[in-house]
Amino acid sequence: MYCKRCYAPLTVAEAPRCPNCQRLFDPTKPKTFLQRPFPSAGKIVIQIFGTTIVGIAAAYLVALHQAVRHSGH
Ligand SMILES: [Zn+2]
Numbered sequence: 001m002y003c004k005r006c007y008a009p010l011t012v013a014e015a016p017r018c019p020n021c022q023r024l025f026d027p028t029k030p031k032t033f034l035q036r037p038f039p040s041a042g043k044i045v046i047q048i049f050g051t052t053i054v055g056i057a058a059a060y061l062v063a064l065h066q067a068v069r070h071s072g073h
Helices: 041-071
Strands: none
16 A cells, blocks of 8 residues: 555555555545555656746746846846
């Protein structure tokens, strides 16, 4: 079993809580944890997409900031 949030291995012996990020899970409910330490394909796409948008937004803001500085006095 692996954490759905951080993919850390989960042990049922301890409290039903991720030892890494403290996310709660239910050993009797497969939907609350992962069988394998991999995110689902959809989640990977969302993460890549989100990272790309954040990167573009950051680059745009930096470019905008520099343009404002150069066009100033
Ligand atoms: Zn976790």
